[in-house]
Structure formats: C-alpha cells, structure tokens
Amino acid sequence: MDCATRFRIRNPSPAAASHVAGERRLPGGRASFRPMSSAAPVEEPAAASEARRRPSGDSFIRRHLRTLAPYQPILPFEVLSARLGRRPEDIIKLDANENPYGPPPEVATALGNLKFPYVYPDPESRHLRAALAEDSGLESEYILAGCGADELIDLIMRCVLEPGDKIVDCPPTFTMYEFDASVNGALVIKVPRLPDFSLDVERIVEVVEQEKPKCIFLTSPNNPDGSVINDEDLLKILDLPVLVVLDEAYIEFSSLQSRMSWVKKHDNLIVLRTFSKRAGLAGLRVGYGAFPLSIIEYLWRAKQPYNVSVAAEVSACAALQNPTYLENVKNLLVQERERLFDLLKGIPFLKPFPSRSNFILCEVTSGKDAKKIKEDLAKMGVMIRHYDKKELKGYIRISVGKPEHTDALMKGLNALQL
Numbered sequence: 001m002d003c004a005t006r007f008r009i010r011n012p013s014p015a016a017a018s019h020v021a022g023e024r025r026l027p028g029g030r031a032s033f034r035p036m037s038s039a040a041p042v043e044e045p046a047a048a049s050e051a052r053r054r055p056s057g058d059s060f061i062r063r064h065l066r067t068l069a070p071y072q073p074i075l076p077f078e079v080l081s082a083r084l085g086r087r088p089e090d091i092i093k094l095d096a097n098e099n100p101y102g103p104p105p106e107v108a109t110a111l112g113n114l115k116f117p118y119v120y121p122d123p124e125s126r127h128l129r130a131a132l133a134e135d136s137g138l139e140s141e142y143i144l145a146g147c148g149a150d151e152l153i154d155l156i157m158r159c160v161l162e163p164g165d166k167i168v169d170c171p172p173t174f175t176m177y178e179f180d181a182s183v184n185g186a187l188v189i190k191v192p193r194l195p196d197f198s199l200d201v202e203r204i205v206e207v208v209e210q211e212k213p214k215c216i217f218l219t220s221p222n223n224p225d226g227s228v229i230n231d232e233d234l235l236k237i238l239d240l241p242v243l244v245v246l247d248e249a250y251i252e253f254s255s256l257q258s259r260m261s262w263v264k265k266h267d268n269l270i271v272l273r274t275f276s277k278r279a280g281l282a283g284l285r286v287g288y289g290a291f292p293l294s295i296i297e298y299l300w301r302a303k304q305p306y307n308v309s310v311a312a313e314v315s316a317c318a319a320l321q322n323p324t325y326l327e328n329v330k331n332l333l334v335q336e337r338e339r340l341f342d343l344l345k346g347i348p349f350l351k352p353f354p355s356r357s358n359f360i361l362c363e364v365t366s367g368k369d370a371k372k373i374k375e376d377l378a379k380m381g382v383m384i385r386h387y388d389k390k391e392l393k394g395y396i397r398i399s400v401g402k403p404e405h406t407d408a409l410m411k412g413l414n415a416l417q418l
C-alpha cells in the first residue's frame, strides 16, 4: 500500500494555535491543560476546579505531536465498494502501487499449513533472512526484516535522530519520510527535485555542509515519478558526512541492480526493500533492509521483538520459493507500463513521464483539474491518485495494473474527453 495516502502532514506552526487565558487551543479546537495563575477566584465552581485538577488527555501527548494533522485512515475495500456501489472485485485499484497479480500460489498453501500460529514468531526472522541472503547475494548478517519498509523507516529514525536533528528530504517523494521525521521530533530540510525529477545534487551538497543534517532519504525509483538515481550522483552523496537511506521499494521494475551489496563498502548507507510491490504481499507487511554491520547492531537492540509475524515470514519465504513467478509478474507489469505510457501519451490533457517503476505520473494539462479527473474515474470504478500540494500540483499518478485494468482506465479517460 502506498502510505502516502494515509497521512496528511502539517508542519508545526505556532501561529496555528490561539491562546486563551489559561489554555492553549489546538488546531482541532480542543483545549489542552496549562496551569492557571494563582490569582484564581476564591469561590470557584466545583466543575471548574475539578477540570483544573484533571488535565485533559491530550496534555500528556508530546508537544511536537500535538501539531500533527489528524490520522486519515484509508478506506477499506468493503467501505469503498459500498460507497461506489460496486463489488470489491469490480473496483480497479490503481492508486497505491500494489501488485494486482498477488503472490505466487505457494503463499496461500503455506498460510493454509501454518502449524503454530499461537507461538510467537522468531524475533530474528532467521528463515526469511536466509532466503533473502540467497535471493540478494548479501549475507544475512547485513539484513534485518520489518513490518513493511515503513516500519524500518521509523526504526531507523528512532535509532538515529535526537529531537531537533535534521533530515534532508527531496520532494516530490514518498511522504512517509517527512511524516516519520515529524513523529520523531526531527526537522525536515527540503531539497526539491529538479523539473525532470532528478536530484539537485549540488544543492544537497550545500545543504549538508550548511545544515549538518543527520540523514538523507533517497528513493530509486522515486515515488511518484519513477525516475532512478545514477551511480555518480549516489556516490557524490555517499561522500558526504550524512547517513544515506536509499529506498528501493520499486527496484525490481527498474531493470537496475539493487545497491544492497554497497552497504559492505559504505558505512553510511542503508538500503530498504519490500515484498509489497514485487511479491504482491502488501497486505501481509514484509519489508527488509541491508545495513552496515556498525549500524544493524543497534537496530536489533531497538526493534520490537516480534515485528514480523509468523504469517508474514512464512508468506515471504514461500514467495521467494517461486522466483519464476516473481520474474514473470514483473515482466508483465513492465510490459504493461510501456503500453500504458503509449496510451496515456494519446490523451490530450495528460503529459505522462517515463517511469522505471510500476506507476506513471502524469501532468494534467489543458485546464483540466486533477482532482476532478480522479473523482470522475472513481465513479466509474477506477481509483487513481491525484496531487494538489505545493510540491506537486495538478498531477495524477496511475499504478500499472493488468491489461484489462489499462483498458478500463482508458475507457474512462476517453469518456472524460467527450
């Protein structure tokens, strides 16, 4: 699942909170506790004095978290289906970069044969890490698994960042880096990507020298545009005194080699990957990372002991047992991406960007509205993602599906032209 859809981030802004005597009003309108001055009236009504003694719940929450935007849950499939008046099977979900082929059949068999679901999982995910070592060519001592790459992003930040430390983010990109930085009390320095979505390496070098951030998050292929980072740029950034977290959630679709093995040479590099996209296991939550030995030791100490469930580990191992299936599905999606790209080029109000991933970003042109396109397609049962934030306004992102999904999408887009 594309977690970017789950959260809206609001930068901490003192201006957003208005002060009333004795209380601070939060953006949501709720009041939080703050001690009153000792000049309180002698005859205080009982209810008021009770309220004064009992602080409201949110006063216990860490201050930097009180300015986070409220949680915005994604709509579960059944709710979406009720809202659209369509069966879940009839909804074409091209909004979260999931893999519509799902995992190899070995996964269902393995889940059906689970013997000990009542026993806690292996905290070291030994079977999975051994299978990943074979799959990646990198020894298992460099590998740690997590509840999705999402968990590892947060775990890295929890291990690395002191409150007030800085991270570099290169938007438009996956919004979880910014979200997790906010949760971990870090400051985000943005170095926006260039108009072709490549990294502004010169600016990154300047910012690292001036601001001394602790780490930088890079994504290759990048979500939402699908561009990749070349070796030269990556090496320049690795030369800086900063921890580089390279997110390769979509690397399998790029035809490039993963840089997992680079962690043996670069003590400031972490590479993240996932089973959500390649193996169609987004719902089971399995991600993994390659870490230098000098770093991984601390992640072992800090992680939740049972972060990868028995079902998740068994499923991921079963998926790796069928590399032919994984390769075929990847090829089908890459082939479909190229067909989709050509078809989107023919839509007069869209400008698609070439992608090395399983999604295509399009600029919406000709005065059309990105949000309206998304909403109109949703009414036809086709879900896509739209962007209307500062860093990306007037764009849509379409995940690559099966050929019949592309056909339904094109039917919808063509209908919008009429």
Ligand SMILES: Cc1ncc(COP(=O)(O)O)c(C=O)c1O
Pocket (backbone or CB within 6 Å): 001, 002, 003, 004, 096, 097, 147, 148, 149, 150, 151, 174, 219, 223, 247, 249, 273, 274, 275, 276, 282, 286, 287
């Ligand atoms: C760039 C990127 N990294 C990580 C993730 C999350 O991966 P996981 O499902 O393993 O948590 C996503 C999900 O969409 C993503 O786009």
